[in-house]
Amino acid sequence: MTTSIKRADALHIAFGVDERYLHPMGVTIASIVKNNPRLDLVFHVFISKISSAGRARVEQLEKCFGWPVHLHLVDELVGVKDPGVNKSQAYISKATYIRLLIPEVLQGTADRVLYLDADILCAGDIANIVDLDIEDKIAAVVRDSASESMREELGRKGQALGDYFNAGVLYINIPLWMAGRVSGRALEKLADPSLNLRYSDQDALNIVLDGGVRFVDETWNHQYGLTGKLKKGRVGMDVPPDTKFIHFIGPMKPWRSWNPHHSKQLFLTYQALSPWADEPLDDSFTPREIYVYSRFMYRLMFQQGHWLRGLLWYGRFLQKKYLMG
Known part of the structure; x- marks a missing residue:
């Protein structure tokens, strides 16, 4: 399920997941389609390995929604260097490498790609993302909710940054990404033992892309910490009405069966539209x-x-x- 056909008017959306996150990713896709019925969409699922059951679910996504869903098996991509080939990068996980791999694989297929983490729900119309001007920028990004502390930590390691973004939502200018060797340079930062990056490829991308990104409104990546909400006894969904993507940061996720927050019901609403409609929620x-x-x-x-x-x-x-x- 891979493609080399370029669809100029389509919005290409990519995910980098492992098997555990196929279910929430499918619900993310359902939320996007539900809120954008007239948008021309192409989805790309990057994964290292996938079971036959997982593959069947991904294939059902295309049948369910009518938009192309291309499965890219990282271990089978010809001509793409494995992160373990370089001994200094051997410890870097495949999950980390996958996000950095996406622009390389999609060059020639699309000039722009919207990368999303799988712990995101779409809450509105995203059609005007194509109007974001990144002709001279490598990506459009949203400031991280803990930007100041992240910058301070990297500053102590000799990496002074103008700002710090959250890498869960990236609208990428693929030609400029490739011209700037972003993936390779980020891997070099990850492999540098003197840096010991706490937030892995997010830190690495912030270092490499400092000054080369456009910061956009947080409605594109509303970072929503369920742990903090529950500690304060707040269970209602309280996001601005113009929010486009709700990003559930931190360890607490809406797909936990014991989650008392209303985010679980929102997740279930979109899950019911997906091939995972009969899938039980995580009770771990x-x-x-x-x-x-x-x-x-x-x-x-x-x-x-x-x-x-x-x-x-x-x-x-x-x-x-x-x-x-």
Whole structure:
């Protein structure tokens, strides 16, 4: 399911995922199609390896929505260097490498590509993305919600940046990306032990692209931290009405079965439109998530006057707090 046919008027949208993120990616695609029924779309799914069941779901996406969905198996791409070929880059994960690989593979197919993380839901019309002027810029980006602290950390490593963007949404000018050797230079930064980049390819791209990107309105990448919302007991969706993409940053995601936030219902609404409509939500917990969730639950139970249930949740909270401490 790969293509070399160039569709000049189409919006090409690419994802770099592993098998675990195929389900939320499919829901992301459903949300885009639902909110943009008249937009000419081409989707690209980059993945290292995929099961037969996962491949069948991806193939159903094209049948379900009527737009091309091209599957790019990274391990099978001819003429593309594996990150492990260079010994200094051997530790870099395939997931990290995939995002850097996308412009290289799509050159000649499209001049622009919209890269999206798979923990994003589309909330509105994105047709005017093609009006973003990046003729002389390598990408259009949105400032990271923790921009100042990110810049300070890189500054301590000798990397002074004018600003810092979140790499979950990138509208890429492919010819300029290729001309600037962005992927190769970012891999070099990742492989530099003196930098020890905390945020992997996001840090590397910020270093390499400093001054070469256009910062656009945060409506294109509204970074939404569910952990902070739950800690404050806030369960309603509270995003600006003109938001185009809701990006669920941090470890807490809307597709968790135990998620009490209304983001879960939003996710389920779009999931019902996708080939994953019958897929159960994730019911796994990390220790950190149990800690955050139990803290939220005991406070909510106390607020509602459910004292016994609140005490039970408070006991779980203290247990996790002790174990984590």
